[in-house]
Amino acid sequence: MLTVNKLLPQGQGLASVLLKRAATVELDWDVRQKSRFDAVDSQGRQLGVFLPRGTVVRGGDVLVAEDGSMIRVQAAAQPVLRITPCTAHGSPFDLTRAAYHLGNRHVQIELQPDHLKIEPDHVLADMLRAMHMTVEAIQDSFEPEGGAYASGQGHAHHHAHDHGDHSHAEANPPHGEPGHVHGPGCSHGHEHTSAAPTARGKPIGIAIKAAPAPHVHGPGCGHDHHDH
Missing domain, CATH: 2.60.260.20 (Urease metallochaperone UreE, N-terminal domain)
Structure with a gap:
């Protein structure tokens, strides 16, 4: 062997x-x-x-x-159920709806642009037909979705996302590395904050409130007034 x-x-x-x-x-x-x-x-x-x-x-x-x-x-080809929208009065959205209900039942699903595939299950087949889906028993390969958190398996892809001027790397620096430091000449807008301790003793930024508007005196304010 x-x-x-x-x-x-x-x-x-x-x-x-x-x-x-x-x-x-x-x-x-x-x-x-x-x-x-x-x-x-x-x-x-x-x-x-x-x-x-x-x-x-x-x-x-x-x-x-x-x-x-x-x-x-x-x-290898194996028995599967091929699920498609009804050609008479269905729509592509019906496929999304079917995938949602199957997912709620933790069913392994192969997702394709125009159809779904699952392993044979007569109860699920009856449910899908009641939703006006077309369910066909066939022999075909089966490659169910690996899940959003599958590591290196299935159809997972890695994308670098960049939002505006700051990437995720700035917002969440690797452990042990300093994040982006703001200071004079950094060309970013800044809101002045004062530090206040949290429950863990780490400072957080609290925006300083603007000074209150001056008190306006007039009839009924409750203060003694003298004519000058």
């Missing part, structure tokens, strides 16, 4: 010619969400896969064996 203990997500860093030459292994979703499993690749080799716990294998990933050989993963 050939031991596999490394995974390259989507064959990252490998030349396309190497990927084409690599052996393949077809795995359904039930197997690919496990970190330890046995399989047989396209060359008939027995594979013993031992990946870090929590690892999810996706179609297109590359497994690396202990002898340096590579095995490209293909998502």
